[in-house]
Amino acid sequence: MDSKQHRHLKQAIAIRFFDGQTSRERQGRMYPSDDSGMVWVDLEGDSDALSFRLKDGLIRAAIGQTPPMIEFAHDVCIELLQMDLPDWLTPTDWTESRLAWLKRMWLGRIWRWESSPRWILVSVVVTIIFAVLVLQYGIPLIAKQTAYALPEHTLDDLGVSTLATLDHDTLKHSELPIARRIEIREEYKHWISANPEREIIFRQGGELGPNAFALPDGRIVVTDELVNLVANDYELLAVLAHETGHIERRHALRQSITNDSLKALIIAVTGNTTSLLNETPAQLVGLTYSREFEREADDYAYELMVQKELPLHYFSDILLRLETVGGGENDGNDSLKNGLKNYISTHPPTSERIARFEGHS
Ligand SMILES: [Zn+2]
Known part of the structure; x- marks a missing residue:
């Protein structure tokens, strides 16, 4: 050295x-x-x-x-x-x-x-925003990809059990004449979908009132009250076009996958399973969809009606008609408890839907 x-x-x-x-x-x-x-x-x-x-x-x-x-x-x-x-x-x-x-x-x-504490706070906020984005967009996107990859019959069992539950609790046999039912089925085949798997089922709606909803297996339930409410069959077809949109876009499956992913995520993060026990039957059977799905179904109906040259005002007409008769019918505690509600309350505000629908043209 x-x-x-x-x-x-x-x-x-x-x-x-x-x-x-x-x-x-x-x-x-x-x-x-x-x-x-x-x-x-x-x-x-x-x-x-x-x-x-x-x-x-x-x-x-x-x-x-x-x-x-x-x-x-x-x-x-x-x-x-x-x-x-x-x-x-x-x-x-x-x-x-x-x-x-x-x-x-x-x-x-x-x-x-x-x-720096300030930057730690910033990174926490960024992490939370990221998590929200994953929940908001990531999981629905994965659910969409998965739903389209799965066979169409994945939820058939859920469809059967859903209808059985509704038949037991709420719905009754249709009183529509057989000829009228056939007529509507023919019109549906002609205007909306020729797919043989698409089936229209008729029931009395009971507390569901004038209503139509797609079952997870792709069948569409139409209540007598709705058939009797429409001023013409084009109005009925407009509603059926919307319900077919729910089926074609696989909303029941996507909703189910999203819910399950959310459940898995909630359990993974909190280790707590009790939050899963609060789901209403309506959520379980897919009677209520997210706004995004309702918009997709409306867009589907819009495109179909334009393609088949069905005048678009039939869509607005039936929504407004449903709104006048639908309000206040289902304020009973039972229906609230079961989450079973009329058509209007399971959908976004009518004015918003009509504005969007007419905004297309
Ligand atoms: Zn809908």
């Missing part, structure tokens, strides 16, 4: 040294040299000191609990055993590439982020 080295020994700091060849770490000390931008490294067990040019390395400031380090080519690395950089290591006078400078600024900034 020469005298030059010796003068700076009192500035030595403890380090760990990695030679980039083996994972073995070696203890040692590092101290500045007289030559600007050079450092000496003494390793335990070695008689000769190593020297490094600082500008060949990249100084990384402490990040969280990770101490500062200097990285050199070929994975050679000097890790400081203290969190602060010594004064003589603060990069001031040595030339450096702009890139290295930018990197260090950036790392210094991360370090500041990690240590």
Whole structure:
């Protein structure tokens, strides 16, 4: 050891040294040299000191609990055993590439982020926003992809059990003449869908009133009250076009997958399963859809009516008619408890739907 080295020994700091060849770490000390931008490294067990040019390395400031380090080519690395950089290591006078400078600024900034409460708050907020976006858009998107990939008959059992539940609790046999039912089925086939799987089922609606809804298996229940309410069959077809939109866009399956993903997520995050017990029958059987699904079904109806040259006002006409008769009918506690409601209350505001529908043209 020469005298030059010796003068700076009192500035030595403890380090760990990695030679980039083996994972073995070696203890040692590092101290500045007289030559600007050079450092000496003494390793335990070695008689000769190593020297490094600082500008060949990249100084990384402490990040969280990770101490500062200097990285050199070929994975050679000097890790400081203290969190602060010594004064003589603060990069001031040595030339450096702009890139290295930018990197260090950036790392210094991360370090500041990690240590500042304000930035911690910001990162918490960003995380929450991200989680909300996943819930809002990510899961529905996955549900959509999955629903279209699954066979159309996936929810057939749910359709059968849903109708059985409704038949037991709410619906009654239709009193419509058979000829009238056949007529409506023929019109549906002609104007809306010739798919033999699409079946119209007639029932008395009871507390569901004038109503139509798609079952998870793709059948559509139409109540006698709705058939008797419409001024003409085009109004009925407009409602059926909307319900067919729910079927074609696989809303029951998407809703079911979304609900299950949400359940899985809630359980994963909270470990709590009791929140799942509050679902109403209406949610379980898919009588209520999200606004997005209602818009999709309205868009489907719109496109179909334009394609078949059905005048669009029939859609607005029946919605307004449903609104005049539908309000206030189902205020009983029973129907609220069961979540079974009239057509208007299971759909977005009529004025909004009509405005959107007419806004297309
Ligand atoms: Zn709907």
